[in-house]
Amino acid sequence: MSAPFLRSEGICPICERESVFESPDPDLREKYKCIRCKSLPRERALIAVLTEMYPNWRDLQIHECSPGSVSADKLWRECKGYTPSAYVPSVARGQIIGDTGCRSEDLERQTFASGVFDIVVTQDVFEHLFDPCAAAREIMRTLKPGGAHIFTTPLTRKWETSQRRARKKYGAITHMLPPVFHVDPFNRGEGALVTIDWGYDIADILDRAIGSNTTIFQIDDITRGLRAQYNEVLVSRKGEAKFPRLWNLSHI
Secondary structure, three states, X not given: OOOOOEEEEEEOOOOOOEEEEEEOOOOHHXXXXXXXXXXXXXXXXXXXXXXXXXXXXXXOEEEEEOOOOHHHHHHHHHOOEEEEEEOOOOXXXXXXXXXXXXXXXXXXXXXXXXXXXXXXXXXXXXXXXXXXXXXXXXXXXXXXXXXXXXXXXXXXXXXXXXXXXEEEEOOEEEEOOOOOEEEEOOEEXXXXXXXXXXXXXXXXXHHHHHOOEEEEEEEOEXXXXXXXXXXXXXXXXXXXXXXXXXEEEOOO
C-alpha cells in the first residue's frame, strides 16, 4: 500500500479527541479525512468556527439546510433544538420527507416563522442556488436578533469576480457555461447543478442585498485537520459587525 499524500495527528473538532487525518492524494477538500469520524476539512472548519463563536450551540435553535455530512450528524445528535431541511420539490413545503426526519423547504421561500433560529447552517449549498440573495434574505428573516448564518461554499474564484453559470426564468434554465453537477443526497439523478462560481466578493454581494455583516474565515491548522483548498467558513450576522471582512487565522 502506498503512503498517504498527507498524514497528520491532532484533535478532531468533530470527534473532540485525538485522531489521525489522512489523504491519499492532493485533493484535500474531498479526501483529507479523520480516520475516526470520516469528516472532511470543511466540516471540521465549520464546527470549529461554530464552537468558537457559540460554545453553547447545543442549547440553541439551529436550522440546517441540506444535511448529509458528518458535521450535520454531530449537530443532529447533540443539539436539542436542531431542525434539518432539504429541497425536495415532490414533497410539500413544511412537510416531513418520508421517514428521514427532514423537513421539505425551499431555502429561497421558507415556511418557517420569523425570528425562530439562533443559527442557520448551510454546507456547500450557495453554489447551487438560482437566487442566493433571496435565500440569504429568508435566512436573516428566520434568525433571531444577533443570530448568524454559518456556512461553507467553495470560493473557487478567490479575488476574481463571482461568475454565473446558470440562470432560471419562468422555470427554464439558461446555461452560460457548461453544466457542472455536485452530489446531492436527496437527488440521486444528475445531482445538484452549480449555478455560481463564487469569489470573495460573495460577502459584499450578500451584505449589500440583505444588510447582513459577513466575515470570511480562512483557517489553517494541521493539528486539527484544517487544511484544504476552498476551506473558508463564512459567517453572516444579523446585527452589528464584530469581525473584519476577511480574517486569516492559524487557530480559532
